[in-house]
Amino acid sequence: DADVTQTPRNRITKTGKRIMLECSQTKGHDRMYWYRQDPGLGLRLIYYSFDVKDINKGEISDGYSVSRQAQAKFSLSLESAIPNQTALYFCATSDFTESQETQYFGPGTRLLVL
Amino acid sequence: AQSVAQPEDQVNVAEGNPLTVKCTYSVSGNPYLFWYVQYPNRGLQFLLKYITGDNLVKGSYGFEAEFNKSQTSFHLKKPSALVSDSALYFCAVRDIGDYKLSFGAGTTVTVRA
Numbered sequence: 001d002a003d004v005t006q007t008p009r010n011r012i013t014k015t016g017k018r019i020m021l022e023c024s025q026t027k028g029h030d031r032m033y034w035y036r037q038d039p040g041l042g043l044r045l046i047y048y049s050f051d052v053k054d055i056n057k058g059e060i061s062d063g064y065s066v067s068r069q070a071q072a073k074f075s076l077s078l079e080s081a082i083p084n085q086t087a088l089y090f091c092a093t094s095d096f097t098e099s100q101e102t103q104y105f106g107p108g109t110r111l112l113v114l
Numbered sequence: 115a116q117s118v119a120q121p122e123d124q125v126n127v128a129e130g131n132p133l134t135v136k137c138t139y140s141v142s143g144n145p146y147l148f149w150y151v152q153y154p155n156r157g158l159q160f161l162l163k164y165i166t167g168d169n170l171v172k173g174s175y176g177f178e179a180e181f182n183k184s185q186t187s188f189h190l191k192k193p194s195a196l197v198s199d200s201a202l203y204f205c206a207v208r209d210i211g212d213y214k215l216s217f218g219a220g221t222t223v224t225v226r227a
Contacts, residue, residue, distance in 0.1 A: 004157075031213075040123075042204060042217035043158075050213075090157060100146045100165045101208070103215055105158040 003027045004106035006091050012112045013081050021076045021109045023091030031096055032074040033103065034058075034066060037088040046089075049074055050096070081113045116141045116209050120218035127225055133195040135221045137188045137205030144210045147188040149179055152202040152220075161203075164188060175199070195225045 004025045013019050023032065030051050035043040045058030047066040055068055063085060067075045078085055088110050092103040117140045127133050139145055146165055150158040162173025169181045179190045188205060205218040 040219055042118075042219045044217075045214065048213070092158075100163060101213075102148065102160055102163060104160060105150070107157040 006106040029093035033092040118218035133192040135190040139207040141209040148206040
């Protein structure tokens with residue numbers, strides 16, 4: 001969905017390095033999410049934010065941190081990358097005024113930690 | 115607690131044949147149910163959703179899904195598959211009143227010409 005963009009699209013880094021993945025959205029949604037996708041495991045929630053001042057841990061937040069710089073921007077950081085953080089990372093947004101809150105996803109960032 | 119099961123890792127069909135991708139769910143209350151599709155090197159695209167009302171939901175690209183409360187299922191269907199339907203399909207569930215969306219492990223669909 002072009003309304004949700006992620007940068008970079010691909011990243012190779014080394015163990016111990018700090019990296020940041022960025023997400024921007026033009027949908028005007030208050031809620032934003034970070035997921036990681038691993039083969040055979042589906043998507044797992046890392047962090048979510050209901051607004052700029054409301055940030056919460058998801059099911060697998062260890063080793064990650066986030067920053068909600070504005071309504072439209074939500075960044076995910078790996079403070080010290082490790083190989084098992086190699087995965088496909090997705091950002092998503094949703095509109096809390098929509099009762100069923102469909103989530104809309106960005107194109108993903110493929111991360112390889114060596 | 116809520117969860118989703120997609121019992122088939124892979125589904126293979128011939129072009130023109132019906133396509134079914136299975137999904138069962140577990141929630142404590144009433145569910146919102148979703149199907150997403152992921153094409154190679156692309157993000158997840160929303161296909162369709164069940165909220166309330168008609169048990170048969172129609173979505174994008176000719177897909178539909180049938181909600182069955184007694185069997186706690188939400189199978190995705192397409193009457194006549196295309197080679198371009200080859201992709202990874204995810205079922206997801208959210209309990210009404212909860213923020214969290216739980217995904218199945220995904221089913222890879224291959225449609226052969």
